Amino acid sequence: MPELTDILFYAFAGLTLLCGFLCVANPFSRNPVTSAMFLVLTIISMAGLYVLLHAFFLAAIQVLVYAGAVMVLFLFVIMLLDIREEERRKLNGAAVGVGAIAVGTLAGILTRALWHAEPLAKVATSEGATRPLGKILFTQYLLPFEVLSILLLVAMVGVILLSRKELK
Amino acid sequence: MDFFQNLDPAVQFFIFSAVKIGVVFGVTMSFVAYSVLVERKVSAWIQDRVGPNRTSPPIAQFIPILGPFLTRLGIFQPMADGLKFLLKEDFTPNYVRLAYFWLAPAIAVIPAFLTLAVIPFGSTLGNPDNKMVIADLDVGILYTFGIVSLGVYGIVLAGYAANSKYPFLGGIRSTAQMISYEIAMGMSVVSVFLLVGDLNLSKVIEYQAHGGWLVFKQPLAFFIFLVAAFAETNRLPFDLPESESELVGGYHTEYSSMKFALFFLGEYANMIASSAMMVTLFFGGWTLPFLGEPASGLLGGLLHIGIFVAKMAAFMILFIWVRWMFPRFRYDQLMDLGWRRFIPLALANILVTALVVAFVNR
Numbered sequence: 001m002p003e004l005t006d007i008l009f010y011a012f013a014g015l016t017l018l019c020g021f022l023c024v025a026n027p028f029s030r031n032p033v034t035s036a037m038f039l040v041l042t043i044i045s046m047a048g049l050y051v052l053l054h055a056f057f058l059a060a061i062q063v064l065v066y067a068g069a070v071m072v073l074f075l076f077v078i079m080l081l082d083i084r085e086e087e088r089r090k091l092n093g094a095a096v097g098v099g100a101i102a103v104g105t106l107a108g109i110l111t112r113a114l115w116h117a118e119p120l121a122k123v124a125t126s127e128g129a130t131r132p133l134g135k136i137l138f139t140q141y142l143l144p145f146e147v148l149s150i151l152l153l154v155a156m157v158g159v160i161l162l163s164r165k166e167l168k
Numbered sequence: 169m170d171f172f173q174n175l176d177p178a179v180q181f182f183i184f185s186a187v188k189i190g191v192v193f194g195v196t197m198s199f200v201a202y203s204v205l206v207e208r209k210v211s212a213w214i215q216d217r218v219g220p221n222r223t224s225p226p227i228a229q230f231i232p233i234l235g236p237f238l239t240r241l242g243i244f245q246p247m248a249d250g251l252k253f254l255l256k257e258d259f260t261p262n263y264v265r266l267a268y269f270w271l272a273p274a275i276a277v278i279p280a281f282l283t284l285a286v287i288p289f290g291s292t293l294g295n296p297d298n299k300m301v302i303a304d305l306d307v308g309i310l311y312t313f314g315i316v317s318l319g320v321y322g323i324v325l326a327g328y329a330a331n332s333k334y335p336f337l338g339g340i341r342s343t344a345q346m347i348s349y350e351i352a353m354g355m356s357v358v359s360v361f362l363l364v365g366d367l368n369l370s371k372v373i374e375y376q377a378h379g380g381w382l383v384f385k386q387p388l389a390f391f392i393f394l395v396a397a398f399a400e401t402n403r404l405p406f407d408l409p410e411s412e413s414e415l416v417g418g419y420h421t422e423y424s425s426m427k428f429a430l431f432f433l434g435e436y437a438n439m440i441a442s443s444a445m446m447v448t449l450f451f452g453g454w455t456l457p458f459l460g461e462p463a464s465g466l467l468g469g470l471l472h473i474g475i476f477v478a479k480m481a482a483f484m485i486l487f488i489w490v491r492w493m494f495p496r497f498r499y500d501q502l503m504d505l506g507w508r509r510f511i512p513l514a515l516a517n518i519l520v521t522a523l524v525v526a527f528v529n530r
Contacts, residue, residue, distance in 0.1 A: 033268075033328060037321075037325075040321070056305065056306060056307045057307050057310065060307045060310035060311050060313075060314045061310065061314075063314035063315070063317070063318070064310060064313050064314040064317055067314070067317070067318060068313075068314060068316075068317020068318055068320075068350070069317060069347060069350070072317070072320055072321070072324070072343055072346070072347055073343075073347065075321075075324055075328075075343065076324075076340065076343045076344065076347075079324075079327075079328060079336070079339070079340055079343075080340060130306070130307060130367055
């Protein structure tokens, strides 16, 4: 009889893939709100996968930040701009090319990371608890962490600059 | 009890959790029903009316003294209200987006009940292993915030599903409001956890049992949390998504019968959840200044649960009282208060707390 965690893993993994697919290529509806809601489901089922890895902090943050804040803003914008149903456009050759390259690169990086990953035993020890995670972030990975925060700050300043009504 | 003790620990855990879930759900539901009654009675007293005092089942008249007394208190009113919601026609306007129209009320109710899972509503019952919390999560508070942040979907989708302008405006308003106040709320809690040093809610209570209630150490954080809780539950003075004087009924304008009741239920369940959060975070949970140790017996355990419920009820009454005392904010005032007052205040509070923890409390 398979373990409960295995069943849950396949359920969440399947749900993630299914909702991800329905988000980008829903054959039944071209409604942007539906796509956004499927993206929310994708994010939540990914949080479920994190829980199965004992990364509770990551799972909670995933739901809180992406499902709870970012996607709500997405919905806000979709509704405020009153985006109607997307028509089926013809495929743009350049876009397909760039998309294929991006997906290929990402897949390559992920495969390489998985290939070189250390055995699972080591992952289980960190348990994804908040305290060790914080310690690691502020000692071993301090530089990347701070660089990321500066990147976010730059993006924020950029948004404020762009959204000002009158540009001098 | 022998039969129960002989069971597999996993099965015991399963049965025990199921019982806890059932009891918490049942108590919350009846709490919801009777807070509606309290709301009606309190509003009546504030406005110098009598409130519901007629509804009674036929048998109540035959009980001497007690029957008429309970009727006058309106004790039977929630049953009539519930029955009415169930029996009324469930009307679906023909221009709504049907899938979302059905989903939205459910999405509005579920998060409120999910947050209750991590709240420690008592110490122990019977033996020390029977912790009175459904899920003792290490990231308890983050879980709560994650789930609370999902609550907004119910309202937004309701506004979208109705496909007409007033609900739509209500939905849009709630999105902006919830996001703004969630930030202030989250930040106010950071300073609490700087002091406690753990995200687990049981640990927060343990800390308060020995070090005094956090409301005295973090009054500013509590105030910000309280106001943000009003905004998150869409209660007056922050009921902009609903604001019946300008938006008809806001996001639930097109809803009737049980679907409307679900929004109603969601609002009150949210109030209960945030009252429970405030009691846990700032008012010592199930402890009293002289009752801080986990209970050893059945009676002590029940007493702790009683203390928790009493504190929670006090917050519910505060929620209700405020609703009938304050006028609604204007939308720009609401945004101004959230972004330009509370977020800087909460940030300053975090900074000061961090400095105190770093230099004084070491």
